[in-house]
Amino acid sequence: MTKDGKVAVGIIGFGGIARGAHLTSGYRKLPDWCEVVAAADILPERCAQASGQFGIPETYATHTELLARDDIDAVSVCTGNYAHAPITIDALRAGKHVLCEKPMAMNAEECKAMIAAQKETGKKLQIGFNMRYSPGAQSLKRAVEAGEFGEIYHAAARAIRRRRVPSQGVFINKKLNGGGPLIDIGVHITDMTLWLMGHPKPVATVGSAVCKMGKTPGLVAEWGAWDTEAYTVEDFASAYVRFEDGRTMTLLASFLANIDEEHFDTQLFGTGAGAFFDANAGKYKLYREEFGTLTDTTTGWLPSVASTHGKEIEMFLKAIREDMTIDEVGAATGEQALMVTQIMDAIYKSSETGGEVAIS
Ligand SMILES: NC(=O)c1ccc[n+]([C@@H]2O[C@H](COP(=O)([O-])OP(=O)(O)OC[C@H]3O[C@@H](n4cnc5c(N)ncnc54)[C@H](O)[C@@H]3O)[C@@H](O)[C@H]2O)c1
Structure with a gap:
């Protein structure tokens, strides 16, 4: 949590969907509920853009550095599909709630491993099916x-x-x-x-x-x-x-x-x-x-x-702030995305x- 009690958020993968949807249409539209405190991207130019143009306080070249921060409560996983499962599992095990972009993963086996990590940690896992x-x-x-x-x-x-x-x-x-x-x-x-x-x-x-x-x-x-x-x-x-x-x-x-x-x-x-x-x-x-x-x-x-996308993030934050399940807020769960x-x-x-x- 931030010092003033807001959900502290990190964004992993700072490409098109992170910038145009998660950050600007989502988290930044709810400044009383949350603050995006960090971003991570393997490309240095994306980190530079996150800190420069978008004013995100800290950026990292790897998701593991971002996940090591104890003050971060939740992350958006906005990388290419190949990295959804490993990063989501790392994030859940690091004690973060996760909003992972669609598709949930590369295949059902990866999805099942993500659901297992969610159950093992008790953290929230939402999948980015925003069209609902x-x-x-x-x-x-x-x-x-x-x-x-x-x-x-x-x-x-x-x-x-x-x-x-x-x-x-x-x-x-x-x-x-x-x-x-x-x-x-x-x-x-x-x-x-x-x-x-x-x-x-x-x-x-x-x-x-x-x-x-x-x-x-x-x-x-x-x-x-x-x-x-x-x-x-x-x-x-x-x-x-x-x-x-x-x-x-x-x-x-x-x-x-x-x-x-x-x-x-x-x-x-x-x-x-x-x-x-x-x-x-x-x-x-x-x-x-x-x-x-x-x-x-x-x-x-x-x-x-x-x-x-803004609605999707509002639901993710509502689940965290009010300690409701992803299903209870009406958002897409891991089990549904697995199907x-x-x-x-x-x-x-x-x-x-x-x-x-x-x-x-
Ligand atoms: N919900 C939607 O409507 C919607 C729309 C577009 C994209 N998406 C999804 O969002 C994801 C990203 O799409 P995009 O269009 O933003 O792609 P993008 O290529 O613009 O951005 C992906 C970013 O992730 C970074 N990245 C890759 N591997 C990484 C890693 N291991 N650690 C940190 N950063 C890493 C890349 O360097 C890149 O900057 C995809 O899974 C895509 O399916 C969803």
């Missing part, structure tokens, strides 16, 4: 909880981009990122869908993850040219998921595809009603039968939330084997 916190998503969740849908027996989720390949960072490097659009953006819409369905346990998946255009030089690049020779991840994936209770889900994810435009959405098929949620717009439509006809209801006014990664693992495996993969 948009007012539209929250409103739709309330409709689900009110029983509007009856049984949601199927969902169709999409996180598909037309020509948006991340050209910076490690996002096209299989070894460092764990995969491509599935693990980068497919995880967001999968978390959203599982959350709306009430987290049914996934038991089997058949899927395919392919690279059809990522290695082709000279394609139109909405986010700038990427290194096609270094491109080692899938550019398109499709999957069919079965849950323990017999319900099902389909998923599409792409960085590149010949489609009209980007779609981040999920469609719920319920016995009492259906819904289409456009996660980018934060709006939904409900499809019902009422008054002897078929009706469509569209969201009108929605409360505005400056940033879903997402189990589905991703099974899709990659099914793509290799050509068959259905069981999830245990």
